[in-house]
Amino acid sequence: MAAFENGRSVLIQPTFLELVPPDRPCSLYVHIPFCHAKCSYCAFYSEVPPSNGIDNLFLDRLLQEVSEVATTRSAPFETVFIGGGNPGMLPVSFLVELVSAVTSIGKPTEFSMEMNPESLQESHSRVFEAGLDRLSMGIQSMQDRHLKTLGRNTDRHKNQKGLARAKELQDTYGFRLNCDLMTCIPGQTITDACTDIDELVNLVVPDHISLYNLTIEESTPLARRVADGRLVVLDEDRQADMLESCWDHLSTQGYFQYEISNFSTEKASRCLHNERYWRLDEYVGIGPSAAGTVVSAGQAVRTTGAADVHRYAREKAFSTYGIYPLTPVESMNEHLLMGLRTSDGIEKDAWSKRYGHRFDELFSERIGLLARHGQGLFTNSNERFALTRAGFMLLDSIVLHLSQTLEDAPS
Template identity: 30%
Template sequence: MPPSALPLGDPAPTDGRLPAQAAVGADGRDFGVYLHVPFCRVRCGYCDFNTYTANELRGVRQTDYADQAVEEIGFAARALQESGVPSRPVSTVFFGGGTPTLLPAGDLGRMLAAVRDTWGLAEGAEVTTEANPDSVDAAALRALADAGFTRVSFGMQSAVPSVLATLERTHDPERVPLVVAWARDAGLDVSLDLIYGTPRESLDDWRRSLDAALAMAPDHLSAYALIVEEGTKLARQIRRGEVAQPDDDLTADMYELADAALGAAGYHWYEVSNWAKAPEHRSRHNLGYWRGADWWGVGPGAHSHVGGVRWWNVKHPAAYAARVLQGESPAAGRETLDDETRRIEDVLLKVRIVEGLPTAELDDEARGEVAGLIAEGLIDGAAAISGSIRLTLRGRLLADAVVRRLVP
């Protein structure tokens, strides 16, 4: 979650105890763990995530971070138990950032071991780490696989040096095929993350990036439109006229090109910005977010959700470390969602995935919009008749507009 977007919410108790509703039905929900590693070598101009470079850490040492995360994992287990939430094996683990692989593979493995020792891992659990292409080598990837990681998501972003320069990404695009090959040799599944719509990026540039990504045959591919976040260096450059605002029409053309190229290569979309070779290669961790599963977020600024209770940790690593080392909850605030809010969030999230949103979850006013959305080519008519709101390609391009119609 970007630091500027943290909500205020209600005060969170220092013992981390959750309201009684968090335990209701927990046995029927998947449980995941997200571990946020908030360190980066440099801050990219477009990035608004909760990350810190070395000169922003105020005395906090990266070498201490794994111990702090392990402390929060132990705290989480106690807080859930004392709240009456049944212990469940963890279905998915995701290390995000920042750049998790700035930490030694041994530190990441120790954090994963703490999750395994605390809750256990479900059979076939998905364990992912994000990585920059210049933050790993073959030995580190083998060590991650040996520690129990099953999947790595590389921040490729583009194959075009000028686009990477605009984004202020530091890796050499020629290194990406190397790290993908090393990950394969280690037995890891591979996902590639791409960004499109960068200022001055042409449609041919984007085609070049897609072709390069497909040549590596990843199991999974994400393609995200560049969002200009307030407070970032890129937003200031655009405001001063140094860089052009992304072009919406060109961005739409890029999405259509991606969908066509990926479809022709045998990939299938399962969420507006995500494609996989086969269902088993979908990001199960992210699907948990979109389907309303439970997860505990470990680390500065990390968000958690259990049974309609949502909370978020203090942002700065120094404040986070002080809380966890005192045995206190690192939560900065929380909110308990009422039934209507949860229904609306279900609409917002489920409409984005390929299975779609069950029409039974719509209120009467939203059901009245369905015929018009079909007529406008935004949702699939046959799927709607079968009881599901499923976006067409045009609907994916206008997903926010569809949601506004379904949640007036």
């Protein structure tokens, strides 16, 4: 947007609602930053609500913002993900209202919600009836000693009970089910990690499994325990062995790896919402600390909600979001990092249309160096550039190697 002041053109930053694409394909992420307790490895913003429950002002503001964003659209959202935190802590009646506000403009192709197993109740059937069609459950481990290391507010029995309830609801409502698992936990063995996979498959047969490598984040309780010697982190070779063993084991159980941390039983079971993230498609983020990326006047724009529940609930709607235009180089760097996480890799034609620079012209020299120094790390065709499984193991290094080209890239 532009206005004129004293005869000069002055750039005016659009408001949050003005950034929402009215008819282009767009996804929606809604962040619920509440947990019963903070896990020892978690560096994300979250709050433990007071004993008298979650502030109604927060619930009112969240529903208001989601409703207003929905009404700016003339077409349904492509995909929707309600994440956290633990959305299962919110009242079922509110979750029904939230889902209904989103689907009032039409049903998305995929509608996911994250939930911890101990929070799933029979009454959540109403949320599936309202339009939810995919559930993502944070299991992390099926073994008490590893759950304790992670500081999870649950145990093996609660996980089993939550999974059993998920299966009962799934039998009735037919929704898709993802389960998150964690690997490379201090003290975990390859047998432990593979046993977690087996138990999940025996209990519920999820059509999707997300398998994450534990990262020790600074300033977390887990990092402090590692620093003072109470926990010993697996070395890089053992972590690599564990990941590859788990990947192999998932394959034998009928799961296909389509992203470095994500596995599905078939193409139709992939997480469509996350695939839109990895392609850098547009999505709106609502809630404290929620991020979004949209295009305004041909430029990518990042929105970020303030990590403060109390400000969010009490200040004017949409006033707690920062709006940050991304430079072409920032967008290309992010595209490399996200796109190369996937087995499909980066589509060269889409890259050229988005940035006005051919992928091969930018990266051919660096790709040549990569080929000479490491065999079997990638596939490179006229259509796309993608990493192999061996390349996934070196993802960060490869992205850094390629991104050095962009320091001198034309704008």
